[in-house]
Amino acid sequence: MRLAVFGATGGTGQQLLRQALDLGHEVTAVVRDASRLPADLRGRLDVAQTDVMDPGAIASAVKGRDAVLSAMGARGRGPTTVQSGGIAAVIKAMTQTQVRRLLMVSASGLVSGADDGPFTQYVLKPLVQRMLRHPYADLAESERLLRASDLDWTIVRPSRLTDEGRSARYRTALDRNIRGGLSTTRADLAHCMLGLITDQGSVRRVVSVAS
Numbered sequence: 001m002r003l004a005v006f007g008a009t010g011g012t013g014q015q016l017l018r019q020a021l022d023l024g025h026e027v028t029a030v031v032r033d034a035s036r037l038p039a040d041l042r043g044r045l046d047v048a049q050t051d052v053m054d055p056g057a058i059a060s061a062v063k064g065r066d067a068v069l070s071a072m073g074a075r076g077r078g079p080t081t082v083q084s085g086g087i088a089a090v091i092k093a094m095t096q097t098q099v100r101r102l103l104m105v106s107a108s109g110l111v112s113g114a115d116d117g118p119f120t121q122y123v124l125k126p127l128v129q130r131m132l133r134h135p136y137a138d139l140a141e142s143e144r145l146l147r148a149s150d151l152d153w154t155i156v157r158p159s160r161l162t163d164e165g166r167s168a169r170y171r172t173a174l175d176r177n178i179r180g181g182l183s184t185t186r187a188d189l190a191h192c193m194l195g196l197i198t199d200q201g202s203v204r205r206v207v208s209v210a211s
Contacts, residue, residue: 004028004062007071009036015190030061053085055092067101067197079134084141091149100152108157115177155206158184167211181210
């Protein structure tokens with residue numbers, strides 16, 4: 001498949017690039033600064049260095065792709081529109097170029113409910129939501145924009161991300177949280193996202209993933 005990856009220089013983005021290339025996909029990394037890509041990856045993929053907030057600038061990077069994967073996210077805890085601004089631009093560019101499939105990384109901490117268990121629902125997640133209120137507000141707006149679009153989207157919500165490698169087994173759940181799922185390795189997240197590209201059951205659904 002032909003894939004475009006946004007947020008490609010981050011930890012999850014790099015996992016998406018490496019695993020997609022290892023699976024034989026044709027990959028375009030859409031980045032602001034190509035120098036932040038690891039040297040060993042640059043010769044294996046196409047690189048589109050551009051303003052990811054500009055739909056016109058990224059249109060050529062998504063045109064003709066079978067799927068677009070977004071691992072964009074803000075650094076820090078301050079007010080931000082990195083995620084929502086980027087997703088708005090991606091949605092517009094995909095609509096203009098008639099590309100349908102979009103998978104976006106969100107966060108399981110964004111929502112809480114009975115599926116979490118009492119401690120997580122009433123103590124842990126409220127604390128995290130207060131600490132990350134600005135990035136989470138941006139994530140929530142990104143999810144709203146996706147749901148309002150006509151694209152074949154999937155929102156992927158990992159737990160706290162770690163840099164450990166692939167686990168022997170990770171868990172997923174549709175439209176609900178995962179009880180006891182306190183962390184997700186970036187390698188597991190990338191593996192899950194790549195597997196969901198052709199999964200029609202995940203279209204216009206939320207998939208939680210935990211290692």
